[in-house]
Amino acid sequence: xxxxxxxxxxxxxxxxxxxxxxxxxxxNHRYMYWYRQDPGHGLRLIHxxxxxxxxxxxxxSDGYSVSRSKTEDFLLTLESATSSQTSVYFCAIRRDSxxxxxLFFGEGSRLTVL
Amino acid sequence: xxxxxxxxGPVTLSEEAFLTINCTYTATGxxxxxxxxxxxxxxxxxxxxxxKADDKGSNKGFEATYRKETTSFxxxxxxxxxxxxxxxxxxxxxxxxxxxxFGTGTKLQVxx
Numbered sequence: 001x002x003x004x005x006x007x008x009x010x011x012x013x014x015x016x017x018x019x020x021x022x023x024x025x026x027x028n029h030r031y032m033y034w035y036r037q038d039p040g041h042g043l044r045l046i047h048x049x050x051x052x053x054x055x056x057x058x059x060x061s062d063g064y065s066v067s068r069s070k071t072e073d074f075l076l077t078l079e080s081a082t083s084s085q086t087s088v089y090f091c092a093i094r095r096d097s098x099x100x101x102x103l104f105f106g107e108g109s110r111l112t113v114l
Numbered sequence: 115x116x117x118x119x120x121x122x123g124p125v126t127l128s129e130e131a132f133l134t135i136n137c138t139y140t141a142t143g144x145x146x147x148x149x150x151x152x153x154x155x156x157x158x159x160x161x162x163x164x165x166k167a168d169d170k171g172s173n174k175g176f177e178a179t180y181r182k183e184t185t186s187f188x189x190x191x192x193x194x195x196x197x198x199x200x201x202x203x204x205x206x207x208x209x210x211x212x213x214x215x216f217g218t219g220t221k222l223q224v225x226x
Contacts, residue, residue: 040218042118042203042216042218042219043158043203043216044216045213045214048213058213059213090158092158100146100163100165101146101148101207101214102146102160102163103214104159104160105157105158106157107155108156
């Protein structure tokens with residue numbers, strides 16, 4: 001158990017509304033990631049963070065923003081949700097002592113945009 | 115760029131059958147290779163890994179060998195159980211903290 005909590009676990013919202021997903025870790029590791037999982041695409045990186053206030057874009061970052069004001073929290077925001085953002089979102093961490101790239105995942109947040 | 119290709123699913127097997135899920139990759143340098151498993155309603159968890167050529171990762175009866183000459187990391191298990199039903203993802207990290215590249219996943223269903 002890597003101590004990762006995602007909230008909310010399930011959310012239904014309407015097109016055009018803002019949505020924020022939260023990832024909380026208890027181990028204070030530097031590296032945190034947001035992925036989305038879609039059938040036929042596997043997992044795709046949205047944004048990642050390598051420290052407080054240090055973030056960068058992944059391969060599918062359009063329409064998403066992130067913030068990391070504390071080591072333990074990494075927030076993913078959809079400023080104006082669209083139906084194409086219906087997905088399951090996973091937060092992951094990489095332990096500071098881990099050099100091979102192994103990731104530890106939260107349980108996911110299922111978002112439905114109507 | 116880096117990429118991972120794994121066999122299309124779903125794969126349906128009877129209990130105690132032999133399992134192979136193929137995975138090939140394209141990457142620069144000498145990547146670390148992983149198999150992750152996702153049980154229904156859960157996040158991904160590491161099943162096994164290998165960090166250099168000819169290494170064999172193993173866990174829970176599953177094995178995979180890092181084959182640099184064929185750029186492959188095929189997952190095998192000699193006798194599957196119903197509890198192995200899940201989605202399996204092959205992945206690689208070619209260095210740095212920026213990104214782990216995942217395959218599209220292969221769903222395995224084991225029937226009694």
